[in-house]
Amino acid sequence: MKTHDTIIAVATAPGYGARAIVRLSGPACATAVASLFTTSEPVLPIRRTILQGSARLPEVLSALPADLYFWPAPHSYTGQDMAELHVLASPPLVELLVEQLLKAGTRAAGPGEFTLRAFLAGKLDLTRAEAVLGVIEAGNRAELKQALAQLAGGVGRPMQELRDDLLNLLADVEAGLDFAEEDINFVQQEELLKRLGKGMAQVLNVSRQLKQRAVSDKVFRVVLAGRPNAGKSSLFNALGGAALVSPRPGTTRDYLIQRLDLGGVIAEVVDTPGWSSAGGTIEEQAQALSRKLADQADLVLLCLRVDEPVSAEERQILHQEQPAVLGVATQCDRAAAPSDLLATSAVTGAGLDDLRLLLAQRAARQAHPPLAPSLSRCAHHMEKCLEHLRRAHAVVLYEDPPEILALELRGALDQLGEMVGAVYTDDLLDRVFSRFCIGK
Ligand SMILES: Nc1nc2c(ncn2[C@@H]2O[C@H](COP(=O)(O)OP(=O)(O)OP(=O)(O)O)[C@@H](O)[C@H]2O)c(=O)[nH]1
Ligand SMILES: [Mg+2]
Secondary structure, eight states, rough: OOSOOOEEEEESSSSEEEEEEEESTTOOOOOOOHHTEOOOOOOOOSEEEEEEEEETTTOSSOEEEEEEEOOOOTTSSSSSEEEEEEOOOOOHHHHHHHHHHHHHTTTEEOOOOOHHOOOOOOOHHHHHHHHHHHHHHOOOOHHHHHHHHHHTTHHHHHHHHHHHHHHHHHHHHHHHHTTTTTTTSSSSSSHHHHHHHHHHHHHHHHHHHHHHHHHOSSOEEEEESTTSSSHHHHHHTTTOOOOOOOOOTTTTOOOOEEEETTTTTEEEEEOOOOOOOOOHHHHHHHHHHHHHHTTOOOOEEEEEETTTOOHHHHHHHTTTTTTTEEEEEETSSSSOOOOTTOOOOOTTTTHHHHHHHHHHHHHHHHHTTHHHHHHHHHHHHHHHHHHHHHHHHHHHHTTTTHHHHHHHHHHHHHHHHHHHHHSSOOHHHHHHHHOOOBTO
């Protein structure tokens, strides 16, 4: 794993915009930047600094306004000298800038290479490096919250304490081995059992939490919502349900649930009573129920009849974040559908395959949160660690040779080490960091 060269990547999303960030890490950072960046202050900063200046690029006559952010080693994300050039986000300009920096002795970074360097420099443990990825890939607030908790040390930290405990225990056991002839016991059997029991309880606890978080066994729930007569029940039926449909608004008075197999992913579709401002008590109750159901949904499908204007309230709902809302134009055989909505018709079947696919994608995403690979990797190490501790416990209980106890303790520690990346293989790092995007 090479870390002594200087890597470069565009850290912002491609395309036009207000800002593009070109990121560098490595010993040649400052000299590479100095090859094109000029400012009134000294060009080679040795302290953490932000400089306003300009970048001179070949083939471009005028200077490009640029800001330079510089973090000297070791107080940077990667632990190395790091720099960022912030420039106007114009793809051809950014391309020229990168080309120039590559010529000045840098190399294009691979996926996740900045975070890999941070890990190798001991800035992050492996579970937190994976959490960086989880934060980037989070598709909703719940996923973001989980990834941020892990980034803050949610999994690694309790394990650090256990690792210290086991290391101390191993040291005591190994010290005893040196004095085996004299028959001195550094730690009494009862004390050993107590310490191992505490460790097992801790591992079991973390292991249980990890497993719960890695798989979401909650069925993805889609709630059809919208005004009366929008065509909710018809869409529900077209997706596989069996609801009453009629031209009379307010046909649906109670909710109906249908489980659908969307190509291997199971989802639950709920038909609800239509929302309207008018209505007596039954309508009011039906609507209150309908809104409550929408609140409990993973996704609300807001049905908007193609031949009726979208109201201000509906527009507001479309932008709601929690739960997520997807607007679909219904009854699109009656009129041309607006381009910004998925067009469907329960009569002709238009758009239904696209809708099913979209629902399947969302459901699959919920079933496999971005952090799942990290969580199940950790859960695997926890399980193995627990097996070693159980055997260690039995060794003490049956008064087997202390050499075997030391062996099991080392096995347990290796598992903890692999989990946080204190013990790692190139293969493991490859697997973790190849999932990252370039520039992170
Ligand atoms: N042409 C056409 N008519 C449709 C379509 N979908 C529904 N309709 C008609 O629109 C009317 C209302 O349909 P429903 O599915 O009952 O509407 P709803 O949103 O469930 O209405 P409520 O249960 O009253 O809230 C019925 O007369 C349906 O036949 C469609 O895709 N094309
Ligand atoms: Mg209905």
